[in-house]
Amino acid sequence: MATRLGLGLPQMRQYSIGTDVPEVASAAERIGYDSLWVFERALFPEPATQGLYGIAGLPWPDEYRHVADPLVTLTLAAAATRRAELGSSVLVAPLHLPFQLAKALATLDAASGGRVIAGFGSGWSLDEYAASGVRPFEERGAVLDEVIEVCRAVWGPDPVVHDGKLASIASAVVGPKPARPIPVLLAAGSKRAFRRLVDHADGWLPTSLRAEQVAAQWRELRETAEARGRTEPIRTVLRVNTARQAEPYEGTGRRPFQGSVDQIVADLVDYAEIGLDEVIVDLQGSARDARELADVAAELFEKARAAGV
Template sequence: MALRLGLGLPQTGSYDLAKDVTAVARAAEELGYDSVWVLERLLRPEEPLDDMYLVPGLRWAGYFRSVADPLVTMSLAAAATERVRLGSAVLVGPLHQPFLLARALGSLDAASGGRVVAGLGTGWSRDEYAAAGADHATRGAALDELLDVCAAVWGPDPAAYEGRRTRLTPSAVGPKPAGRIPVLLAGGNDTALRRMVRRADGWLPSMMAPERIAATRSRIAELAHEAGRDPAELSITLRTSVKLTDRPVEGKRRPHQGSPEQIVADLEDAVRAGVQEVLLDAQLTSRDVQELIETAKVLREAVTEAGL
């Protein structure tokens, strides 16, 4: 099966949200990309409780100062396209009220003709949890509740659920999704992987080396067999940060950063590790929307020429 390619939409403050999201979404569709994707980041605290991504000493990136709402961004892309799937990598599920998020995703799927891919995770920032009025300590249970509520709201009426954050008495809730919304879950520890195997359609790692992907894929297969599930049912979608250069990068380099040939070689490594779809996100390394679209064009052509 050919590698599926996704493209990250421009959400940061360096872009003009009034026109750049739709421009990139249309370009992705015209170039033959399979999907477009959003991320979620609420804020950039002046005195953060946690280092970025929980890496000791790592300062919060400047782009966190302004990241457009993911559901608004997905809606803009949906209205400008007809074919590409609309994915989140990721929505930090526990930051949202479960019923309202489930209903919004169902409405977006109905409006887009069944193109939503719900990529969810628990996040890491205690500052974001505090701002959203959510409990960081119970984030795993909150994600489980969200998954329950999504199943109820997206399923047949009457929908009903009783949980810690949600009390849904038997009710008609519409519009329903146009089809079954695929759910992908992030996280690489055993707890997250067990949840993914039990409750999702696939795994959504971010910026992960192929060796670790391959090792985690083996663990996923073990957990799937324990749960009585076929591992082949579980997809792997890798989020990457892409930086295209005119010349090959010499010496040590970060994956997915370099010449088209180097990036294609990285994608080949990802495929060998078990990845079926790669999200190429160049919004942070592009100077403007024209460069972002040109990067998307060059990489799409390079991947096609390589026969991936």
């Protein structure tokens, strides 16, 4: 069975969000992509108080200076499509008030006919946490737990009841309800995060580490699930942030998914052998505009399917 393929939607500075998101979303669905995805970067601190991913000295990419809101972007895509799933990889859940986030996702799922995938992560930016004002960075794990709890409650049958630190719902009718149970996927790479995923989520959002690292994490996650008695399948969706260029990357030191479309497809073949359900390909950073993004997405999809992905 072929690996499902998703496409990252245009959210960066070079795109006109109101026109380019619907255009790319519609084109991707026609091409054959199974899903459309967004990511979240709330701000670009200048000067940065910490490096990218919290790594000292690692600069933030310039593309992060301008990233459109993920839920607004998905809403635009939903209105322009009928089949493709609509996911976040990832939405930094602790930056959002749990009740409002749960209701927004439920409304989007109802409006799109049951196509939303709630992909959550805990984030890493101290500046984003300070700006959101929900809870301090040190509490991000507990906040993520409550976000999931509130979402499950709000999306479930009425009356909705929840008693937590961030939200208290004594007994209420909350609508609209999702068209179907919204799957919750989590970004996870540590033992603690794997336990949270196994106990509370429907799937895993790995990042594009080297193929052998992703394979090792996938084995560890399955072992954790077995040890904790989980029998439900875990959906797996890998996000690939490409560094595409017109000509092949020459010489040593090429990173995975860096280079020409042919080189990116060759990497996809290697990662498909891990046995993950789906791969999201984000091509937006290297495209000049929506037309080029759609054209490259079509070329990559055709070549990936021809290669057996």
